[in-house]
Amino acid sequence: MSLLFIGYETEKVDFSRYEKHSLMPESHTQMKPRIVDMGIFAIADSAITTFQGGKTLLTNFRKIYDIEAKVYKPRFAPDGIFQGYDNLYSRHPILVGFAGNTLVAQHILNTISGHLEHLEIGCKERSIGLQEIEYIVNMPCESNDLKSSSFAQWGEDTFLPKDYEGLLTGELLAGFIEHSINHALESAKKHRLNEDEFKQMNTDLFSGIYCPVDREHQIYIFRMKHKLNADGVLVVYTEKEKLPANEIAVLGMKKDFEEEAKRLNYNAIKDDLSSSNVLEDYLLKCIETVSKRGSFEIARPVVHKKLNRYKISKKHID
Incomplete structure (x- = not known):
């Protein structure tokens, strides 16, 4: 089992303290305190246990990754003939974490990395006679008009830096992650899983992203779902869900600790406290609670990571 808390770090800033240094007219400097987006936090235990938490197999296992x-x-x-993709345009650090089956998670994480490590700026395929180019960002597994039109000559007024602005959004990156997870899960339908086998492979994930277009941090949750297809075969899949501002997500032991975690997060925001610090303390208490009842489902050390725009920081709590 696992326990992860993921949420938005905010801070109330009183801009009135800057008024005396402002060159703006007095009527424009009377600004009320407002909540400022300070990033994303993710906190997790590090225990790997047998199925249903009967015994701890090891600790210090990473459940939050930098991708x-x-x-x-x-x-x-x-x-003007296309030569290839060997010029790096931009980098975007992302937090990705999981709760569930570790082997399934490792397969998914590898698939996510494979899709995101070489995204390509291209364009949509154009109809005959249509001259306007629509620029896009492709995953390496997608069809790419630049590659397929190997003998086409592109003018000097195409594929300029201004054409690349605003192409990569947080939602688009989350869509790539959703695709990667579903791609990793495709093989499961070959093995005709039953309900018990689905429960054993069940793995939920999250991603923390800074959107350079909307200039905001975004959290997406990917909970594993299943349904029966037309042939009666159980199909495993996920659909991304964007976490609203001021909310937190709990992965793993939701039934035990989600309600209290959400209450603590709400009160922390209301009282202008750091949600990440409050929930870090709570996760440590959750581990103590589980230990006292003789369970091994979660354990120290605890890892606390933050994403603030293009920087990821890490805290390790033994």
């Missing part, structure tokens, strides 16, 4: 999305821009020969 970097890399976007490459196309390179052209002097005559």
Whole structure:
């Protein structure tokens, strides 16, 4: 079992203290305190246990990972023929974590990395006679008009830096992650899982992203779901869910600790306290509670990571 708390770190800033240093008219400097987006926090235990937490197998197991999305821009020969993708355009650090089956999670994490480590700026395929180019960001597994039109010549007024602005959003990155998870889960339908087998492989994930277009931090939750297809075969899949501002997500032992975690987060925001610090303390108390009842489902050390725009920091609590 696992326990993860994921949420938004905020801070109430009183801008009135800057008024005396402002060159703006007095009527424009009387600003009320407002909540400022300070990033994303993710806190997790590090125990790996047998199924249903009967025994701890090991600790210090990572459940929160740093994954970097890399976007490459196309390179052209002097005559305008596409040459390939070997020029890095931008990097985007992302937090990804899981609660559930560790082998399934590792397969999913590898698939996510494989999809995000070489994103490509391209364009949608154009109809005959249509001259306007619609620029997009492709995953490496997607069809790419630049690659398929190997002998096409592109003008000097195409694929300019201004054309790349605003292409990569947080929602698009979350969509790539959703695709990666579903791609990793596709093979499960070959093995005709039953309900018990689904429970054993059940794994929920989250991603923490800074959107450079909306200039905000975004958290997406990917809970594993299942349904029967037309052939009566159980199909495992996920759909992304964006976590609203000021909310937290709990992965793992939801039934035990979600209600209290949400109450603590609400009160922390109301009282201008750090939600991440409050929930860090609570997760440590949750471990003590579980230990006192003779269970091994979660255990120290605890890992506390934060994403603030393009920087990830880590805290380790033994």
